[in-house]
Each structure stands twice: as structure tokens, then as C-alpha cells.
Amino acid sequence: MAGTSPPDTDTTGKRESARDAADGLPVDQLKEAGQEFVQALMVKALKSASGTVKHMTERLGVPGGDGGGSGDGGGGDGGGTGAKMVAAGAESLQEGKSPLKAGLKAGMTGAKETAKKAVGAGDGGKGGGEDEAKVINIVEKFDVGLPRRVAYDQWTQFAEFPSMTSKVEKVEQESDEKLNWRAKIFLSHRDWKSTIVEQVPDERILWKSEGPKGYVDGAVTFHELSPDLTRILLVAEYHPDGFLEKTANLWRAQGRRLRLDFKHIERHMMTRTLLERDDIEGWRGEIRDGEVVRTHEDAVKEEKQAAEG
Structure with missing residues (x-):
């Protein structure tokens, strides 16, 4: 049976020497210096990220981004999105959190600031809040296998819009030229x-x-x-108005x-x-400048006389 080997005195001595050397090092200072180094890297990364977020935001159609200035968010509004992202990330690092968690917090801060500015709620409504909730312009067309008169008559049956669409719930016609609409938007009306x-x-x-x-x-034309x-x-x-509408407008939901x-x-x-x-009956009157200049009854009577003549 083989006996146990005697302890390696050289190895043991090296370990003890290394331990003594480590005890003599300023560990706290090294930790602090390392944390500052990581923080500096994080700040640099966040500054670069803020510029990327600003560029992506502009491409997504949110004008102005963080209010102008350089990619570090230091221009325009004097405390832009990029600067707030950097501050949030640096604060997390100082609290001892990992760079990953600091980056996540900075990203959330950037997303919140971008949304607030898009709906005009950031910085007390300054920094172009009124201009950033832009009007959505929509142009659509389709061809239907119907005579123009039939297509037009169907469109004038406003009370049938709830059955023709998915969101319109009710249409009440006060008069020939005035209508009241009700639609479901998300979970509200x-x-x-x-x-x-x-x-x-x-x-x-x-x-x-x-x-x-x-x-x-x-306008709709035929x-x-x-x-x-x-x-x-x-x-x-x-034209969006209100927090929910402007937020949805950021993602072009209404369009x-x-x-x-x-x-x-x-x-x-x-x-x-x-x-x-053959059963579609539309409104055949005429409206100019918001006033009825020819009623439906007069229009039908004129058409009948023209057909008989």
C-alpha cells in the first residue's frame, strides 16, 4: 500500500506568501477604482446608446428625439433623455448593482422619457410637446364592382356603419349634415x-x-x-387629443x-x-358650406321628372 505523500513545503510557502502580499494590498481602494472604471465604461456605453435611441426614435417618426443636442443628451432641453439615461445607469452602479441591471434601468428611463415627450408631458410640456403629437394623414383607396351611384348611396347610409366596421358602435344623425358617432377604443369608448x-x-x-x-x-370621393x-x-x-390618444398615436394605432x-x-x-x-337607397340631397342647399326629397323629385321627360 502506497503511503501518503508529505506536504509540498514549497507550494505551502508560496500560498502563505501570496496571502501575506494580498493582506498588504489596499483592497478597498482597488475595489473602488474598479467600480469607477466600470462606471466610466457604463456611462460611455449609455451615451452611445442614447444617440442610437435618438436616431431610432427619429426613424420611427418621433420628431426632435430628446429635444436636440448631441448624442449624450446634453443639448436642447438642458437635461435630455440621454443625460437622464446616463444618470440612472450611474446611480445603479453606485448602489452596487451589476452593469446589466444598470443598463436595464437606463433603458427603462430612456423609454419613459421618450414616451413622455411624444405625448407632450415631458419637462412640463416644453421641448416641442405640442408639435410632437402630429396629425396622422391617411390616404386609402379600393375598387368595388358596383355602379358609382350604388357605392355612393351605400356610403350615405351612416346608420349602417356599425355593421360595416369593427369599432363603430353607434351613429346618430341629428340632421342631414350633423352626425354623432360612438366607437370603441381599446377598453373604453x-x-x-x-x-x-x-x-x-x-x-x-x-x-x-x-x-x-x-x-x-x-373626404371620400367616388x-x-x-x-x-x-x-x-x-x-x-x-387629430389626437388626450394622453391615451397621443400615446397610441406614437405607434400609429389610429391609422x-x-x-x-x-x-x-x-x-x-x-x-x-x-x-x-337594387334595394340600396341613399341620401340624394346636396350640402354646400355646411348647409343643405337641396333636400333629398327635392333631388328625388327632380330625378323623377328628368326620367319622365
């Missing part, structure tokens, strides 16, 4: 009023709206491509919703309207 400023049978409808939580102005083919062109301007409803109208016309085209 929105109401607004619209006034038809111009309506010419088979040609166009223009309207203006008002509402406490945003509104849509626009173009005959052939006796049984009509092109419908929609031009709309969405996507309006385009989706436009697709629903197209589907409705190509299915139900196409099958019931």
Missing part, C-alpha cells in the same frame, strides 16, 4: 360629432369633426372606372384601425351591397 361641409351626389363627401378625445376630418366598377378614395386627418375599418367597408360592399344593390 369615444364620442365625437361630425359636420358634413360639402356633399355632392355620386361625387364626394367632405366633413369636419370635433371631440374631447381626438377627431377625424376627411370615381367611375366603368359602368360597374367604382374607385373609392378616402383622405383622412386624425391602422382606420385602415382596417376601410377594409371592412370594402368587404361589406363586395358582399352584401353587391347582392342587395
Whole structure:
């Protein structure tokens, strides 16, 4: 049986010497210096990241980013998004958190500041808050296999919009030129009023709206491509108002919703309207400058007389 080896005195001596040397080092000072070094690297990384975030924000359509200035956020608003990101990351490092957690905190700070500025809530409403919630311009078109008159008449049946779209819940017509709308937005509801400023049978409808939580102005026109083919062109301007609307506007949510409803109208016309085209009765009156200049009854009477003549 082999005996146990005697302890290696050289190895043991080296360990004890290394331990004695380590005990003589200023460990606390080294730790502090290392932390400052990591902090400096983190600040540099965050400054670079703030410039990247600003560039990406501008590409996503949020004008002005952090209010101008260099990538470190030190210009424009005197305390921009980049500077706040750096401060948040440095604070986390000083608290002893890892660079990863510090970076996550800095990123969250940057995201919050970007959202606040986009809705005009950052820095007390300064730094271009009013201008950053821009109007969404939407231009859409589709062709339907219907005569222009039938397509126009179907569009004038505003009470049927809840069945043609996915978000409109109710439409009440106070008069020939005034309508009250109600739609579901996320988990809440929105109401607004619209006034038809111009309506010419088979040609166009223009309207203006008002509402406490945003509104849509626009126009829809009807173009005959052939006796049984009509092109419908929609031009709309969405004006957000309120925190939820402006936040959703940052991601262009309203534009996507309006385009989706436009697709629903197209589907409705190509299915139900196409099958019931002979039963569609539209409003044939005419509106100029927000006032009815020819009633529906007068228009129908004139058409009947013209047909008999």
C-alpha cells in the first residue's frame, strides 16, 4: 500500500506568501477604482446608446428625439433623455448593482422619457410637446364592382356603419349634415360629432369633426372606372387629443384601425351591397358650406321628372 505523500513545503510557502502580499494590498481602494472604471465604461456605453435611441426614435417618426443636442443628451432641453439615461445607469452602479441591471434601468428611463415627450408631458410640456403629437394623414383607396351611384348611396347610409366596421358602435344623425358617432377604443369608448361641409351626389363627401378625445376630418370621393366598377378614395386627418390618444398615436394605432375599418367597408360592399344593390337607397340631397342647399326629397323629385321627360 502506497503511503501518503508529505506536504509540498514549497507550494505551502508560496500560498502563505501570496496571502501575506494580498493582506498588504489596499483592497478597498482597488475595489473602488474598479467600480469607477466600470462606471466610466457604463456611462460611455449609455451615451452611445442614447444617440442610437435618438436616431431610432427619429426613424420611427418621433420628431426632435430628446429635444436636440448631441448624442449624450446634453443639448436642447438642458437635461435630455440621454443625460437622464446616463444618470440612472450611474446611480445603479453606485448602489452596487451589476452593469446589466444598470443598463436595464437606463433603458427603462430612456423609454419613459421618450414616451413622455411624444405625448407632450415631458419637462412640463416644453421641448416641442405640442408639435410632437402630429396629425396622422391617411390616404386609402379600393375598387368595388358596383355602379358609382350604388357605392355612393351605400356610403350615405351612416346608420349602417356599425355593421360595416369593427369599432363603430353607434351613429346618430341629428340632421342631414350633423352626425354623432360612438366607437370603441381599446377598453373604453369615444364620442365625437361630425359636420358634413360639402356633399355632392355620386361625387364626394367632405366633413369636419370635433371631440374631447381626438377627431377625424376627411373626404371620400367616388370615381367611375366603368359602368360597374367604382374607385373609392378616402383622405383622412386624425387629430389626437388626450394622453391615451397621443400615446397610441406614437405607434400609429389610429391609422391602422382606420385602415382596417376601410377594409371592412370594402368587404361589406363586395358582399352584401353587391347582392342587395337594387334595394340600396341613399341620401340624394346636396350640402354646400355646411348647409343643405337641396333636400333629398327635392333631388328625388327632380330625378323623377328628368326620367319622365
